[in-house]
Amino acid sequence: MTTAFVLIDMQMGMAERIASGRPRANPDAEEKVAALLALFRDRGLPVLHVHHDDADPDSPFRKGEPGGEPMPCAMPLAGEAVFWKSGSSAFAGTGLDAALRRIGADRIVVAGAVAAFCVTSTVRAANDLGFKVILPGDALLAFDIPAHDGGRIDPETVLRVTLSLLGADFAELVTADGVEARL
Template sequence: MEALIIIDMQMEMQHRIDSGRECVNADAADRIAKLAATFRQKGLPVLHIRHHAEDPASPFHPDAAGYAPMPCAEALDGEPVFRKHTSSAFASTDLSAHLHRNGITDLVVTGAVAGFCVNSTVRSGADLGFNMTVVRDAVIAFSLPDAGLSARTAFDVTMAHLEADFARVIDTSAML
């Protein structure tokens, strides 16, 4: 069975976009909403991953304005929400056990941020034997100014690595 995974589409991502931070796929939320609607219409699972930080100063602390899900990532009744404190959604949650219990073998991955949580989740999922698909235009990337990397470079390198050995990489139109 196939499932859609929405990673870390929390208000902090919208805050970064709104602040003018260099970004690839600033409109990914629209595509994620379409993908979620399609999966729901087909009766396929939609799974939500949220970054949960214990540090009260973090924008991902439950009391912070950045913690809440973006509208595209609101869980409907019965849709599981996994709260992680690591980069990979597999490392600090029971996601793998949930997938196995529910016969889910194929994961369609969207969300944020390409070079971080999306990357580590896809690699971990592939290592665990799941068939991974990344929806390229439904994944956000930001620049890494301290490393001298543009958002485009960080995104393109991440997608190339994932496609080379860990996942099928496609666009929303091909997925729909």
């Protein structure tokens, strides 16, 4: 069983959100992501990066723009695949599925941003495609969101609900420290 690390949207646009003071859960997520990258690299296991390239010219998440660049904690190394997506799921139109199958990965660890959006879409798609998913909840960025009926939902609640939904049917929930025992 080959396990690959799929890191989603850890781009400078996220760092800008954080620096602006936007409420978020997991203030140590960047450290957890860096530790997971080091673990997979030390073990010689595949690392695949997925970045967002938004069609909106006002979005900070644009290929070739400063907000589209990787965060320092998530810099791809030579030889690590980098995929660019324009939608929510890392699998939609990127070739990620084929790349994972080429390297014989049948299990993936997913981390990155944003928990309730692109991470959720990716985890659900991975499950639909037959991959076993390990999800270290403390290696996810999660922000507050507007509530459908007014006000805002705090980032801790957003993350708790997101992990509860994904853990119910789509992924094995762990901490970043718990990933090593599953490799």
